[in-house]
Amino acid sequence: MVAAAAIHSPHPSDLTTLQEARSTTYLQSRLGSKTSVPDSNFIIPVIDISPSFSSSLSARQSVAAKIRTACTTSGFFYITHHGVSEKARAGILDQAERFVKLLPQCKKEELHIRLSKLGYGWEPGNYTSLAGDLETKEAFNFGYEQGLDVTGGDGMYRNLDGSVGCGNVWPKEEDLPGFYEGVREYYGQVLQLARHLFRLFALSLDLPEHHFDHMTTHPGGICRLLYYPPCKHFPSSKRAEGEGEEIGLGAHTDYECFTLLHSSSTPGLEILTPSNSWHRATPLPSSFIVNVADFLMRWTNGVYKSTIHRVVNRTDEERYSVPFFFSVNYDEVVETLPTCLNDGEKSSYPPIRAGEYILERLNTTTKDGNGYFGNEGFFGEERRE
């Protein structure tokens, strides 16, 4: 980590970042040729993290070692015995369904994502385009706010663009009674779990256990309530010739440090294996799926893998999911972790501020490519071209 003042913005020659930000081309290059050959070597390990809550350091390290193996191979793992209550987990799926089904269209329009500089609010199915796919999903997005943080926060939260003030928009209590409360119960617990996991990530990277603590006092934590309608042509044999797959969410990587995914029991998540086939990740009861995202991949100089994935609902049932994208404080400027460089090795990446990196990646996913933030600057600076 370096002081924020010392490095105000990434160097203009940071081509990797610019290239990453042009997501369609970048993804295409990462996608290569897709085949449907199953990759039997591709494993998403199931990690019981209960020993990580023990007072024994070696027990915590044993969990961290499993996390490291997953992060350096598939980039994905399940966690069980994580401490988030079943009540909160069922509650948030219930709120997602209520939002989609009970909130009148005109009230959704009032929360439309195009009204938000930060990509928050209601996102109709066709609003974003990833890797050129038309998407069937509908979403409601919101970010960190102190009222959702059970620690009360430190009062220093900065938005992705460096601005101060809460950018979230919520349905009115009378329009969807109990919605905010249901969200708050879940968010508070999942945020604490993410902070706990960051300690395990620190151990997994041979860093002191509390290395990241001061960077997660007012962290980035975007949460999405996602709805994927049932497959229109079920079973898929009914699909007319020439009609493509119904993509719920196009192929992409996540942008933050890591994602905690909770979903209903309807499957849909597919992960691109090293041999370029889609591996279907079945939801396991009472578990989260965790995946490394691009900012952590960059921070670890590519040691931890951020793996391409997508969602296709191939069933005749609805799917709801709630990804939570966890980042360090958005105003934090980071440079490659020393434990991810060999002796004398130079980092492939210059230092960068978390919010700036993530916002630039997010901006490329809007349909017109102009992003949520137009041409204004990040942290008060000119937007780079």
Ligand SMILES: O=C(O)CCC(=O)C(=O)O
């Ligand atoms: O809905 C899912 O299962 C995954 C969602 C996802 O990958 C995302 O929102 O980034």
Ligand SMILES: [Fe+2]
């Ligand atoms: Fe994702």
